[in-house]
Amino acid sequence: MLIPLTRAKFEQLVPAIATGAQYIHYWGKLRDFLRRLLISFIAVIILWVVGQVFGSGAGGIKFLMGFVASLYWLWSPVYWASTRNVAYRRYKYSGFWRGRVLDVFVTDDLVREEETVNQRGELVIIENRERRINLEVGDKTGFRTTLQAPLQRVHKAIAPGQIAELLVFSDLADLSRISQTSDVYLPEPNLWVGDYPCLAKDAFVQTSEQLMRSPQEGSRRSSPRSKPSNPRNRRFR
Structure with a gap:
């Protein structure tokens, strides 16, 4: 599911000034x-x-x-x-995306190289590696992306098939080409995964709950014969 967002909602979810999580x-x-x-x-x-x-x-x-x-x-x-x-x-458009976790795996990645001199005066390069979780998410349309973050114990609760939500960024109004994605929110274990917490978390969770209620309320009001609207054609405020 992909629902375009208004610019006002976009700026609410991605604040201009650093949040507490971003400062940390x-x-x-x-x-x-x-x-x-x-x-x-x-x-x-x-x-x-x-x-x-x-x-x-x-x-x-x-x-x-x-x-x-x-x-x-x-x-x-x-x-x-x-x-x-x-x-x-700087991206002109954004959208709320909802899919599922397709795969979860751990890698040992090189995050930094440091140069030092040993006791014999020789230059030595020290590789600093970090265990990172890799989260592949996707939906039925074929959209897939992989997010990384430093591995934590709470990540043990993540499993394929869980619902995944994030923001996508694009310079095209129809969001047909995704240029960037935010960190991902997993409602079932209530976890955030990403290299950088770019979203205002409380505002995003609130937006998610509103969007999940909207289709259900609309279906109760509409006739059983009415054709459901395409999520791409409605812009959430």
Whole structure:
């Protein structure tokens, strides 16, 4: 099932400013925090040196720039998440898609390579690998896509045949060519799977419940002989 969404609904489901889940995603691990902290420290030092070289003029501006730089470690996850949200919101059209889980499997993927020097002074490349869940979803129309995410224990509840819901993004009004998809929601185990939580979760679940009620209510009001409408021809607000 694929139901086009209005632009207003699209912007409600993909917020412009980072949500809590998106902030946590970009907060990262301890090494990510330490890297941001180091950037903040270096930026403050550079601003101090520049201030010493060019004198004490524009003290208010320098203080503001120093304050912003010193808090880079805190506000940068908001910036990067919001930037990624803007990339999704650049698509002109979106649709609510509902299908099923076709396959679930785990892979050991290379996520990062680091260069270091061993005790003999030789350059060594260290591969950082991560176990990731791969979720293939699809529907009767032949549409299929695979989503990845870091493997977690709760993923044991996922099984083929379960209902899967997500947002699709396109630059074509009829959604005949899908350019991007969101993270996927599995109502039965109540789980989200995806590399990045681009959706406002509560708003998406509410939209899903409204869409699932709408066809049932319409069928009770309509005559048994009436022909059901094509989901592609109605746009949900």
